[in-house]
Amino acid sequence: MKNPYIPYLVEILDAWYEAPGDRCIKTFKVTFADPAVWDVWSHRPGQCAMVGIPGVGESMFCVSSSPTEQGYLRFSIMKTGRNTSALHELEAGDRFYVRGPYGNTFPLDEWKGKNIVTIGGGIGQAPLRPVIQYIRDNRDDYGELTVIYGARTSADHCFKQEFEEMNACGDVCCHLSIDVEEEGWPHFVGFVPQLLLEAEPKPDNAIAVTCGPPIMIKFVLQNLEKLGFQPEQVYTTLENRMKCGIGKCGRCNAGPLYVCKDGPVFSYAQLKQVPEAFA
Amino acid sequence: MADKILKKDKAAEALKELSKFRLFAPAKSDDVVLFRQIEDPAEACLDYANSTVPPKKVVFPQTETLFRFKLGNPELREKNVEEEGTTVIFGLRPCDARAMSIVDNLFSWDYEDPYYLKRRELTTLVGMACVTPPSVNCFCASVGGEPFGTENLDLLLVDMGEEYLVKVLTDKGGKLAETIGSFMENAPEGAAAKAEELAGAAREALSRSIDTSGIEAKLPALWDSPLWKEVSAACLGCGICTYLCPTCHCFDIQDEVEDAEGRRCRMWDSCMFREYTLHASGHNPRPTRKERTRNRISHKYSYFPGKFGVIACVGCGRCVNLCPVNIDILEILGKVVEA
Numbered sequence: 075m076k077n078p079y080i081p082y083l084v085e086i087l088d089a090w091y092e093a094p095g096d097r098c099i100k101t102f103k104v105t106f107a108d109p110a111v112w113d114v115w116s117h118r119p120g121q122c123a124m125v126g127i128p129g130v131g132e133s134m135f136c137v138s139s140s141p142t143e144q145g146y147l148r149f150s151i152m153k154t155g156r157n158t159s160a161l162h163e164l165e166a167g168d169r170f171y172v173r174g175p176y177g178n179t180f181p182l183d184e185w186k187g188k189n190i191v192t193i194g195g196g197i198g199q200a201p202l203r204p205v206i207q208y209i210r211d212n213r214d215d216y217g218e219l220t221v222i223y224g225a226r227t228s229a230d231h232c233f234k235q236e237f238e239e240m241n242a243c244g245d246v247c248c249h250l251s252i253d254v255e256e257e258g259w260p261h262f263v264g265f266v267p268q269l270l271l272e273a274e275p276k277p278d279n280a281i282a283v284t285c286g287p288p289i290m291i292k293f294v295l296q297n298l299e300k301l302g303f304q305p306e307q308v309y310t311t312l313e314n315r316m317k318c319g320i321g322k323c324g325r326c327n328a329g330p331l332y333v334c335k336d337g338p339v340f341s342y343a344q345l346k347q348v349p350e351a352f353a
Numbered sequence: 354m355a356d357k358i359l360k361k362d363k364a365a366e367a368l369k370e371l372s373k374f375r376l377f378a379p380a381k382s383d384d385v386v387l388f389r390q391i392e393d394p395a396e397a398c399l400d401y402a403n404s405t406v407p408p409k410k411v412v413f414p415q416t417e418t419l420f421r422f423k424l425g426n427p428e429l430r431e432k433n434v435e436e437e438g439t440t441v442i443f444g445l446r447p448c449d450a451r452a453m454s455i456v457d458n459l460f461s462w463d464y465e466d467p468y469y470l471k472r473r474e475l476t477t478l479v480g481m482a483c484v485t486p487p488s489v490n491c492f493c494a495s496v497g498g499e500p501f502g503t504e505n506l507d508l509l510l511v512d513m514g515e516e517y518l519v520k521v522l523t524d525k526g527g528k529l530a531e532t533i534g535s536f537m538e539n540a541p542e543g544a545a546a547k548a549e550e551l552a553g554a555a556r557e558a559l560s561r562s563i564d565t566s567g568i569e570a571k572l573p574a575l576w577d578s579p580l581w582k583e584v585s586a587a588c589l590g591c592g593i594c595t596y597l598c599p600t601c602h603c604f605d606i607q608d609e610v611e612d613a614e615g616r617r618c619r620m621w622d623s624c625m626f627r628e629y630t631l632h633a634s635g636h637n638p639r640p641t642r643k644e645r646t647r648n649r650i651s652h653k654y655s656y657f658p659g660k661f662g663v664i665a666c667v668g669c670g671r672c673v674n675l676c677p678v679n680i681d682i683l684e685i686l687g688k689v690v691e692a
Contacts, residue, residue, distance in 0.1 A: 324652075
């Protein structure tokens with residue numbers, strides 16, 4: 075059995091900034107330096123991986139590409155600490171290390187035939203991106219796809235080009251927002267939970283998935299209830315500090331759940347039983 | 354293999370023979386007894402209550418290398434635990450041996466931890482029964498153990514006064530017993546019965562106990578109870594309760610680099626530390642000692658049993674004995690039972 079602590083070397087195919095500023099977000103498109111790794115690597119939307127540089131450290135990030143996008147993985151990473159700052163220094167042709175994939179997945183097979191609503195805020199769109207991409211690549215298997223997304227400013231919006239493309243092609247219903255008025259912004263101004271009420275998705279035969287800052291999630295969950303969504307229809311991801319990613323190091327638990335193993339994907343019905351999930 | 358007798362005046366010779374392996378035995382360091390690698394039998398201290406520090410570090414070192422690397426070179430060189438060779442822990446208490454079998458659950462569920470499991474495979478456990486409870490705070494019988502417990506041991510020694518009765522419990526133990534066979538003789542008739550009597554008396558001598566039967570189910574219901582603030586008020590957050598706990602297994606992973614050579618290593622961590630759960634964003638889901646204490650107790654007595662079917666506490670009493678502000682896990686559990 076492979077030693078789970080030894081990461082795979084990856085090479086950056088392309089890297090670009092999604093958002094500027096002190097906590098800028100950079101996307102890395104990578105492939106394994108040893109192509110044979112593709113024979114053993116298989117991830118599903120929602121799963122995560124440990125990303126790092128020996129000598130600096132490792133941190134857990136969601137894989138922000140869908141398995142339907144073949145030949146590469148994507149990670150969209152906000153510059154926050156030591157490891158992410160070191161990763162942000164890297165460009166196409168540079169290398170770093172990845173181990174995984176870890177954790178559970180969005181139950182996309184169970185969701186077949188349903189209308190899907192994603193509600194994201196800021197970098198929280200990263201784990202939702204593979205869900206959206208997966209559905210778009212298996213479009214006939216799902217009903218309506220509604221994408222609700224907001225960030226502080228228009229510059230902070232991730233995946234801008236992809237949103238433009240989604241708006242143009244017409245198979246996705248997009249709702250965008252920024253927190254504060256900006257000249258020339260044609261979409262909603264306000265926080266994501268209000269944008270959700272504005273978009274008013276119908277709960278019938280629907281699944282809602284939300285990722286973003288804890289305060290946003292709190293109000294999104296409340297507003298989804300107002301719109302008639304049952305806790306079983308609502309999914310989110312949790313994040314906690316992690317070191318091993320494989321259920322050993324202890325720290326990522328929310329109550330009895332290991333976020334790295336039992337999560338990161340949970341239904342709201344599950345999380346209602348776990349007070350520490352919202353700590 | 355039938356029970357054997359090892360006369361105490363032969364113990365040093367037996368230890369000398371065992372020191373051809375990587376031998377750990379209790380040894381005195383100032384006033385503290387801990388498990389150290391022994392080359393000279395004179396270093397060993399077999400007349401001891403219990404070690405201050407449990408022997409868990411033999412299979413789960415306080416700091417260990419996962420792999421080594423050179424900056425600028427993509428090769429990662431995995432630590433080879435096999436090289437450490439056959440290891441013997443001589444004279445550990447039944448509770449500490451049982452603790453390893455509890456921690457085995459964690460390191461072998463789903464992903465197997467190659468470092469820990471390889472060391473466990475290489476290690477033979479020679480226990481020393483507790484003829485008298487090592488501490489006033491021992492409560493092994495309340496959490497599934499006993500002073501003469503054999504769980505997870507390969508050999509068990511019973512101090513009969515002038516000699517040790519040696520019970521062979523596994524094939525691995527049998528092989529080890531053969532290597533010191535020339536220092537032992539067959540146990541006389543009646544030795545086993547005498548050991549049984551001693552075991553009964555030892556169980557009777559345990560002064561502390563708790564009824565743990567309802568605790569696993571009760572803890573989640575006490576999430577918002579004021580008792581957590583109360584029982585953690587004195588806590589200094591020093592983490593000694595977790596460092597000295599034979600079942601605590603949490604670790605951190607850090608990279609160390611000197612010149613261009615580096616290693617990724619893991620080291621014991623503690624859920625009683627603020628940084629343990631601190632997010633990069635600055636958010637901390639367990640911001641105070643109240644939340645950390647609640648997690649420590651809930652993990653041992655509710656989450657771990659929920660996942661693995663066994664309480665992650667062996668009743669060794671170290672966390673009670675060594676807490677600088679006298680926080681007592683049995684008092685906390687007592688409050689849980691009463692609440």
